[in-house]
Amino acid sequence: MNEVYKDVAPGKRIKVLINPFGGQGKAKTIYERQVKPVFEAAKCVMDVQFTERHGHAIDIAKEINIEKFDSIVTVSGDGVIHEVINGFLQRPDAREAIRKLPLGVIPGGTGNALSISLLGEKAGFDPQYTALQVIKGKPMTFDLCSVTYADHRYFSFLSQNYGITAYADLGTEHMRWMGDARTIVGLLQQIFGKRTYSMEASFDVIESDKSKIAADYHTAYNRSEEPKVIDENAPTGEVIDSIPPLSEPVPETWTTVNGDISVFLTSKVPWLARGMLSHPYCMPNDGLLDLMLIKKGASVGKQLDVFTKLETGKHISNDIVSIEFAQYDIMTCINLFVGQIDYYKVKAFRLTPISKPSEKKNYVAIDGEHSPVKPFQVEVHPCLGAVLSL
Numbered sequence: 001m002n003e004v005y006k007d008v009a010p011g012k013r014i015k016v017l018i019n020p021f022g023g024q025g026k027a028k029t030i031y032e033r034q035v036k037p038v039f040e041a042a043k044c045v046m047d048v049q050f051t052e053r054h055g056h057a058i059d060i061a062k063e064i065n066i067e068k069f070d071s072i073v074t075v076s077g078d079g080v081i082h083e084v085i086n087g088f089l090q091r092p093d094a095r096e097a098i099r100k101l102p103l104g105v106i107p108g109g110t111g112n113a114l115s116i117s118l119l120g121e122k123a124g125f126d127p128q129y130t131a132l133q134v135i136k137g138k139p140m141t142f143d144l145c146s147v148t149y150a151d152h153r154y155f156s157f158l159s160q161n162y163g164i165t166a167y168a169d170l171g172t173e174h175m176r177w178m179g180d181a182r183t184i185v186g187l188l189q190q191i192f193g194k195r196t197y198s199m200e201a202s203f204d205v206i207e208s209d210k211s212k213i214a215a216d217y218h219t220a221y222n223r224s225e226e227p228k229v230i231d232e233n234a235p236t237g238e239v240i241d242s243i244p245p246l247s248e249p250v251p252e253t254w255t256t257v258n259g260d261i262s263v264f265l266t267s268k269v270p271w272l273a274r275g276m277l278s279h280p281y282c283m284p285n286d287g288l289l290d291l292m293l294i295k296k297g298a299s300v301g302k303q304l305d306v307f308t309k310l311e312t313g314k315h316i317s318n319d320i321v322s323i324e325f326a327q328y329d330i331m332t333c334i335n336l337f338v339g340q341i342d343y344y345k346v347k348a349f350r351l352t353p354i355s356k357p358s359e360k361k362n363y364v365a366i367d368g369e370h371s372p373v374k375p376f377q378v379e380v381h382p383c384l385g386a387v388l389s390l
């Protein structure tokens with residue numbers, strides 16, 4: 001047998017969900033040409049289903065017989081993964097179903113943040129490599145977040161996004177043909193249009209010192225711990241929030257920020273898109289969200305100042321976060337043109353978006369999908385999800 005497959009147990013039963021609409025509509029071809037041969041070589045048994053509409057994957061995950069499969073694999077963008085997670089969490093046996101059927105992730109959409117965050121920008125975009133991850137990977141836990149509006153609650157695994165980055169995600173649907181470059185184009189439109197957004201946000205800050213956050217991250221990284229595997233004795237039953245309900249005030253210890261911002265972007269993963277290492281210190285199981293907050297745009301004076309320093313590299317040494325950002329074009333661009341980046345580790349937050357009468361559109365993106373532009377709150381639930389990881 002080929003060396004690659006030698007330690008793979010044959011007969012792995014895989015439920016494959018393909019979104020024929022995702023990305024540039026290439027998911028089916030990606031599966032058939034690059035993924036299926038790898039699964040077949042590893043003697044997997046596949047049950048392939050195409051998603052037929054928005055929300056279809058929620059129903060599939062809600063109804064799937066968890067005894068029949070060993071993993072559920074999405075060939076899509078992050079949207080279908082979001083739906084699978086939410087389908088599982090609507091089941092009476094939610095936590096059991098999540099553990100029994102860890103996710104396998106094949107990039108087939110525009111936004112493939114989970115895939116890139118698991119394997120890096122190159123391998124995370126490579127269907128064959130991600131197929132290998134499905135057959136050879138071990139189930140690793142990752143944190144999920146509950147998202148609560150006045151009239152509904154669901155779960156998020158990636159990001160909660162308000163401001164110019166939400167526009168970049170959602171306001172650029174008409175540029176789908178561009179692939180993932182549409183996000184970058186949207187962001188540049190907003191940056192050069194000097195667009196700002198209004199809000200009130202409160203968050204439960206665990207750490208706000210960027211140097212400390214960076215140091216803690218590197219310590220954890222250098223320990224190179226084994227990924228957290230599923231704990232069979234982990235709690236079962238409903239996932240209950242510990243923060244006050246939306247109708248009550250937030251605890252006094254929370255930090256509140258009012259007014260105009262460019263970006264309010266919380267994430268559970270470091271990479272939100274290719275070329276966008278927006279949250280370099282994210283960890284899958286730290287029970288925290290990384291918040292990137294950029295208040296109102298920098299003055300022209302500050303921008304010129306940054307440009308002067310750019311030649312000497314001094315802009316980097318002034319800001320520990322931009323050391324990691326500097327190599328990535330889009331983050332450097334935000335840093336230069338938009339302004340000072342605040343970076344926090346938070347356990348929960350509440351956000352009230354405020355639409356400006358002068359501006360036509362406003363967006364909230366949760367996991368890259370449209371969400372109501374209304375008050376909502378988010379709490380992290382540690383180690384709730386499970387994904388196959390190398």
Ligand code: ADP
Nearest residue numbers: 021022023051052054055076077079109110111
């Ligand atoms: P992308 O990363 O390109 O946005 P996703 O996998 O995230 O791709 O999917 C985008 C959206 O497509 C999701 O909201 C999903 O519900 C929806 N969807 C799934 N199947 C179909 C279909 N057959 N037709 C239209 N939309 C679909």
Ligand code: MG
Nearest residue numbers: 077079111368
């Ligand atoms: Mg998407």
